[in-house]
Amino acid sequence: MKISHSQESLGQDNQLLKKTLSLLNSENVFVDVGANQGELIFPIVQKIKRISVYAIEPDLIKFEQLKQNSFEWEKQSKNKIYPLNIAMSDRDGQENFMRSQLPNNKILLKFNLAQVKDEFKESSSWEQISVDVFKLDTLFKPIKPALIKIDVGGNELKILQGSTAILKEGKTKFLLNFNHQYTAESKDRQEQIFQFMKSFNYTPKNFDKVVLFVNQQKHKKYKLLFEDLKTLLRQVLPKTLRYRLKELIKK
Numbered sequence: 001m002k003i004s005h006s007q008e009s010l011g012q013d014n015q016l017l018k019k020t021l022s023l024l025n026s027e028n029v030f031v032d033v034g035a036n037q038g039e040l041i042f043p044i045v046q047k048i049k050r051i052s053v054y055a056i057e058p059d060l061i062k063f064e065q066l067k068q069n070s071f072e073w074e075k076q077s078k079n080k081i082y083p084l085n086i087a088m089s090d091r092d093g094q095e096n097f098m099r100s101q102l103p104n105n106k107i108l109l110k111f112n113l114a115q116v117k118d119e120f121k122e123s124s125s126w127e128q129i130s131v132d133v134f135k136l137d138t139l140f141k142p143i144k145p146a147l148i149k150i151d152v153g154g155n156e157l158k159i160l161q162g163s164t165a166i167l168k169e170g171k172t173k174f175l176l177n178f179n180h181q182y183t184a185e186s187k188d189r190q191e192q193i194f195q196f197m198k199s200f201n202y203t204p205k206n207f208d209k210v211v212l213f214v215n216q217q218k219h220k221k222y223k224l225l226f227e228d229l230k231t232l233l234r235q236v237l238p239k240t241l242r243y244r245l246k247e248l249i250k251k
Contacts (some may be wrong), residue, residue, distance in 0.1 A: 030052070049078050174202070
């Protein structure tokens with residue numbers, strides 16, 4: 001299926017896509033919170049083999065297209081895509097969201113109207129809907145995501161507060177997209193996110209409005225362990241066998 005974008009969103013999506021691709025490898029688990037119709041997922045499953053993608057989209061209309069897309073894309077690749085019609089939060093249960101369909105058929109789903117651009121508050125018809133919500137800690141307790149991308153337009157802090165076990169472990173990278181956040185509260189909310197992530201030793205790297213959070217202490221620890229393992233393998237394995245192993249890993 002062809003998915004249309006505005007010129008502005010294309011630039012933002014390309015920036016997000018490039019960063020996401022640089023952070024993923026084969027055998028990784030990628031979690032896309034706010035997957036929409038799967039715009040980010042399609043190029044990822046085309047370029048990376050043997051990756052598992054959990055595509056989370058709470059809006060039912062977007063989700064139906066996401067589910068259809070995921071089924072088609074999975075058939076064309078060696079990857080697994082799990083579309084989930086739920087939302088992430090700081091607790092398990094149900095939450096109310098505000099939903100509206102704009103004149104251009106774009107659908108907005110917000111936790112509250114304070115997260116909505118002023119011009120849309122009065123010009124659009126809003127309805128309250130109930131959505132099943134889960135903590136990331138609950139959903140991914142037995143699974144270890146390499147990367148969690150969050151693009152939800154204002155509810156990021158609650159989602160992160162529901163992932164404290166993942167944050168304490170420190171292995172997962174978080175990629176937050178702050179594009180499309182226009183309200184006066186956005187800046188304060190982002191500052192709260194930075195402080196919250198800092199409390200778990202996660203430091204930010206800014207790429208315009210796309211921010212990558214990495215636990216540098218854990219990242220350096222595992223990098224050193226990996227380097228030690230590589231050194232050991234060089235010492236005990238013949239060169240020809242090392243070459244074969246490298247070729248197998250590439251496949």
